[in-house]
Amino acid sequence: MTTRAVCAALDATDSLAPLREEFNLNEGEIYLDGNSLGPVSHSAVSRVNDVMNRQWAKDLVRGWNDDSWMALPTQLGDRIAPLIGAMPGEVVVADTLTILLAKLIGGALELRPDRRVVLTDVANFHSDLYIVDAVASRATRPLTVRAIDRGALAEELSDDVALVMLTQVDYRTGEMLDLSGITTLVHDAGALMLWDFAHSTGAVPLDVEGANVDFAAGCGYKYLNGGPGAPAFAYVRRTWQGVLKNPLPGWLGHARPFDFELTYDPAAGVQAFVTSSPSIIALESLSGALDVFERTSMKELRAKSLALTDLFIDLVESRVPGVFDVVTPREHERRGSQVALRHVEAYGVVQAMIERGVVGDFRAPDICRFGFTPLYLRYVDVFDAVEILAQVMNSEAFLDERFTTRKPVT
Ligand SMILES: Cc1ncc(COP(=O)(O)O)c(C=O)c1O
Structure with missing residues (x-):
């Protein structure tokens, strides 16, 4: 299994890493929902x-x-x-x-x-x-x-x-x-x-x-x-x-x-x-x-996007084996820049992760959806997100009754 130190080393040599500074991201939060609403950049402001x-x-x-x-x-x-x-x-x-x-x-x-x-x-x-x-x-x-x-x-x-x-x-x-x-x-x-x-x-x-x-x-x-x-x-x-x-x-x-x-x-x-x-x-x-x-290319973004989604899928399978059905294709030529995990309690899983600072979203009826945006995501973010997912699954925090009612936007 890839360690956090390996992820940190990947970040240290990542040519896209400086672009993270262009965004106004919440301190301590891992944002895996740029496929729904991308974050604000300093340039947009x-x-x-x-x-x-x-x-x-x-x-x-x-x-x-x-x-x-x-x-x-x-x-x-x-x-x-x-x-x-x-x-x-x-x-x-x-x-x-x-x-x-x-x-x-x-x-x-x-x-x-x-x-x-x-x-x-x-x-x-x-x-x-x-x-x-x-x-x-x-x-x-x-x-x-x-x-x-x-x-x-x-x-x-x-x-x-x-x-x-x-x-x-x-x-x-x-x-x-x-x-x-x-x-x-x-x-x-x-x-x-x-x-x-x-x-x-x-x-x-x-x-x-x-x-x-x-x-x-x-x-x-x-x-x-x-x-x-x-x-x-x-x-x-x-x-x-x-x-x-x-x-x-x-x-x-x-x-x-x-x-x-x-x-x-x-x-x-x-x-x-x-x-x-x-x-x-x-x-x-x-x-x-x-x-x-305009400071990068789709070729560079794609290479990192695939590396991030590969890493996420591998870590999910080793940290919480058999818990999710990974519905996103493994073949690179059939994969976009998100990973969808099927689970019967998907809504609760996503909400429990959001409470712990990892923002993904839920798509009915049973999909936890995580978007990977190479412009601002680090390899260590992927590692930490899966650690939090493992905590949520092992503690069954997703079963909390607060998550039985869905918010209007999921
Ligand atoms: C695949 C797809 N098509 C269409 C739309 C609708 O976009 P809009 O709200 O800009 O009409 C969305 C919105 O999420 C979408 O995901």
Whole structure:
């Protein structure tokens, strides 16, 4: 079993270790929930302070011109692009993930007018399932949404499938799907591919260009650390720009918003996917968060992420053998940046750990979920977290009756 001294030695030679200083972390706490809400960075704070105290306070409405507020959705998109393997001009930051999925689904369905089926994953995030059903039911032709077992995708594909929408890293199990293989399979059936990158962006290297992805969207508040409710981003492959229509057009996606024309004429490029006024404070927070990513690469982050999750799985299996079902795949090519442990008392386990300073989360019905973010986590944090997990399990602290009632957010 790996000792704490070995972990400390790994930290001492870790080239990413200095990045931990960029974050405002609670002293003595081990934060394994950056896959739900990333922590605040000093850079995010300083950019938001600048908006509040200078840009907004002093520049007032002039900020739209003088501080280039209008350009932020595409400027930030260009900074997210390298994280997903996209080109400049293919990513825009706006809205929230569910809303961007609605826009992309609605637009995509019109590109395959002769096809009547949409495929998604029955294990997909519930919001994705709600929105795909809602958008499909309002399409200009009758459509059927099939939420399938994703393992059966090849058999379910046919020449009637217009669109396939999948989440690339499963929010519960942490399983990572084959971006390129699945996109090719879908294209071979003549359908379009839309990926949800909520648990992928900033967590695993992505190559939308190489995989020939049509459309994708992801969160700003998880691994990107943009802040609670941070705006999301959409990727529209450049070959679809000008072809894919935004079904929720608004003035700021117009080619000439300040001509106040009565007819909608979409702006060129991904700007057409902006509907409304950008939320400048939120965008500046995300902008600060992205500064940290510009000091490293997804290759470096991935190597450390795999080392951290490998270490966590090995330690769990040696410190509390046979107690949990490790549902996250062992194969690196099938693993995101989180580890999910199944246990019948999962909620109590997570709450007892939070009380002891290790923050993870619970996903119904029985998953303890731990996210590993190489930007600020140390190998010793992984070691200490498993020691606390062992204490919780050996003492049965998770059975405390305080944990029988679930809080609204789990
Ligand atoms: C996989 C997945 N898709 C979609 C969403 C919804 O994101 P939003 O609240 O930005 O709409 C989440 C949120 O956690 C998610 O995990």
